[in-house]
Amino acid sequence: MTTPSPEPPLPWPHCGHGAAPDDPVGCRGIQVLGYTACLAHLADTERDAYLAGLQPGADVDHRGTSFTAHLLHELLRALRDPGTGQPHLGDAWFWAATFKSPVDLGQFVCAGRVSLAGAVFDGPMTLSCVARRVECRRTRWMSTAELRLRYTTVDFSHAVFEYPLTIAAEAAPFVLSDGRPVTEQALTGAPDAAVRMASMRGVDAAHLVLADVDLSGYLFTGTVHLDQIRLEGACTFDTVPPAMHWRGWRPIRFTQRRTLAEEHHWRASQPGAVPGWNVAVFGAGRVGPLQLAPVYRALRKAFEDGKHEPGAADFYYGEMEMRRHADDIPRSERGLLTAYWALAWLGAAMLVTIVLLMGLGLPKDAPKQAATGTVPAGGGTVTFEIEKDDPQNPTGDRFTGERFDKALNVTLNSVVFRSADQDLTTSGTYIEMVSRVTEPIPLGLAVLAVRNRVKR
Numbered sequence: 001m002t003t004p005s006p007e008p009p010l011p012w013p014h015c016g017h018g019a020a021p022d023d024p025v026g027c028r029g030i031q032v033l034g035y036t037a038c039l040a041h042l043a044d045t046e047r048d049a050y051l052a053g054l055q056p057g058a059d060v061d062h063r064g065t066s067f068t069a070h071l072l073h074e075l076l077r078a079l080r081d082p083g084t085g086q087p088h089l090g091d092a093w094f095w096a097a098t099f100k101s102p103v104d105l106g107q108f109v110c111a112g113r114v115s116l117a118g119a120v121f122d123g124p125m126t127l128s129c130v131a132r133r134v135e136c137r138r139t140r141w142m143s144t145a146e147l148r149l150r151y152t153t154v155d156f157s158h159a160v161f162e163y164p165l166t167i168a169a170e171a172a173p174f175v176l177s178d179g180r181p182v183t184e185q186a187l188t189g190a191p192d193a194a195v196r197m198a199s200m201r202g203v204d205a206a207h208l209v210l211a212d213v214d215l216s217g218y219l220f221t222g223t224v225h226l227d228q229i230r231l232e233g234a235c236t237f238d239t240v241p242p243a244m245h246w247r248g249w250r251p252i253r254f255t256q257r258r259t260l261a262e263e264h265h266w267r268a269s270q271p272g273a274v275p276g277w278n279v280a281v282f283g284a285g286r287v288g289p290l291q292l293a294p295v296y297r298a299l300r301k302a303f304e305d306g307k308h309e310p311g312a313a314d315f316y317y318g319e320m321e322m323r324r325h326a327d328d329i330p331r332s333e334r335g336l337l338t339a340y341w342a343l344a345w346l347g348a349a350m351l352v353t354i355v356l357l358m359g360l361g362l363p364k365d366a367p368k369q370a371a372t373g374t375v376p377a378g379g380g381t382v383t384f385e386i387e388k389d390d391p392q393n394p395t396g397d398r399f400t401g402e403r404f405d406k407a408l409n410v411t412l413n414s415v416v417f418r419s420a421d422q423d424l425t426t427s428g429t430y431i432e433m434v435s436r437v438t439e440p441i442p443l444g445l446a447v448l449a450v451r452n453r454v455k456r
Contacts, residue, residue, distance in 0.1 A: 012031075027041060040068075059089075067099045094114070096118035099120065107128040116135065125146070129148075132190065135155045141159075152195050156198075197213055216238040219285070241274060258314040260296070266286070362398075
């Protein structure tokens with residue numbers, strides 16, 4: 001028979017109400033400043049005195065406290081700003097708190113951060129909040145929940161929910177019951193009213209709905225069932241660096257697509273990384289292509305299930321890129337993935353062919369045919385010989401609209417293995433032969449890529 005390990009001490013002075021042999025800790029709620037009990041276990045007169053002493057904008061710390069709907073309502077009423085009619089909080093700590101009956105936190109403004117880390121909601125929960133940061137690390141929802149937010153960065157690391165949970169960005173200010181908008185002066189220094197996801201590592205996203213949130217800095221790795229996540233509205237991702245860069249003698253320009261923050265972090269850490277990739281912030285961790293490939297694959301499926309095929313194509317491309325760089329991909333498959341880079345060179349190769357044909361391959365003038373014949377003195381059959389002048393190398397202005405049209409026709413025909421009827425110089429003949437051999441290969445890859453990016 002084994003004895004269970006003792007519970008580690010709480011990092012705050014706790015209430016201890018209801019301690020018993022089978023629960024020596026008792027109530028885990030933090031003691032209200034100046035008292036020896038938590039808010040839930042204060043005597044009525046003591047609770048009234050504490051609530052009466054609160055002012056709008058005050059910091060509140062009720063970690064581990066068990067809240068009923070009535071107690072929560074009393075707390076928020078004590079923090080209500082008489083000028084706006086809405087609760088106004090500073091930093092709000094509800095770490096490991098427990099909320100019982102359905103919970104509606106109403107509409108409130110928090111000038112700092114709202115910490116619901118470790119809290120437990122055993123009924124439906126609604127939160128409409130204007131805050132700089134909402135922390136829900138290891139928070140547990142035992143029923144449906146909806147968080148409608150503004151100006152907020154959300155940390156959902158290791159949160160647990162077994163029912164649908166929605167995190168949505170509210171486009172317009174919240175409106176009170178009397179029709180007045182919620183005052184947001186406490187957040188006037190924020191750059192915008194967007195809702196940004198920071199992390200959902202350790203989260204099962206099967207029941208998660210994200211609407212109109214910024215995912216450019218979101219750390220996706222470590223989230224399971226990403227293929228079942230629902231992304232609605234204008235959920236935004238980061239993109240690749242937009243400018244042209246040089247790596248030695250080679251020009252580098254990335255195909256514009258949605259990318260994950262972790263790919264930015266990985267690419268920024270590589271030797272010779274081009275400017276524009278975001279460096280990982282402290283504590284973000286570091287993952288590589290091997291971990292990112294399945295994340296891209298799961299998000300691609302989520303977009304496909306949502307009938308968003310163009311968006312899914314971005315994640316398919318990202319998956320191929322990560323598989324190309326991953327260490328466990330066979331050399332033959334990596335070579336096939338690398339071949340997709342030839343797509344970008346198809347247009348460049350055709351452009352080079354056109355320029356060479358205009359400069360060297362097209363003759364100065366179309367060769368003329370001449371017919372000569374001999375009539376026998378006594379009459380009879382006349383025999384003609386038809387000769388054609390050799391194409392002459394071009395002189396003068398070679399880059400004209402007419403010559404461009406002819407060069408384009410020859411190039412397009414050569415890509416699909418057709419011989420053009422255009423007369424060419426000797427140089428032009430060899431240029432066409434090389435084009436006919438090399439350019440159809442990237443053409444086939446281009447057809448596949450275009451199909452994946454535009455299919456609906």
